[in-house]
Amino acid sequence: MYRNYIIVKKEDIITSGVTGESLGKHRYIVYVSSKDMNWKVRINAEFYEDDDGNYICCSSYERGICRTIEEFRNMTAEEIENEAYGAYMDGAR
Secondary structure (H helix, E strand, C coil): CCEEEEEEEEEEEEEEEEEHHHHHHCCEEECCCCCCCCCCEEEEEEEECCCCCCCCEEHHHEEEEEEEEHHHHHCCHHHHHHHHHHHHHHCCC
């Protein structure tokens, strides 16, 4: 049922948003992943929320953005939006 999709629990979501108009206004979520030891903080730009509030994310529209939450907290809004756009473009290819 969830081929090429991953389930992200709502408690793992750090933030969500929409890229600016210059980047095409793509929705994104940022979350903590325990499965990938190299990239603990990941971003996804193709998802939907299920009835339990968890997110079903297409793995093609995703990328690791940093290794720690502290690194993420030091990112600017522009850097986060650029990563979201990059994740969207990764999946669109």
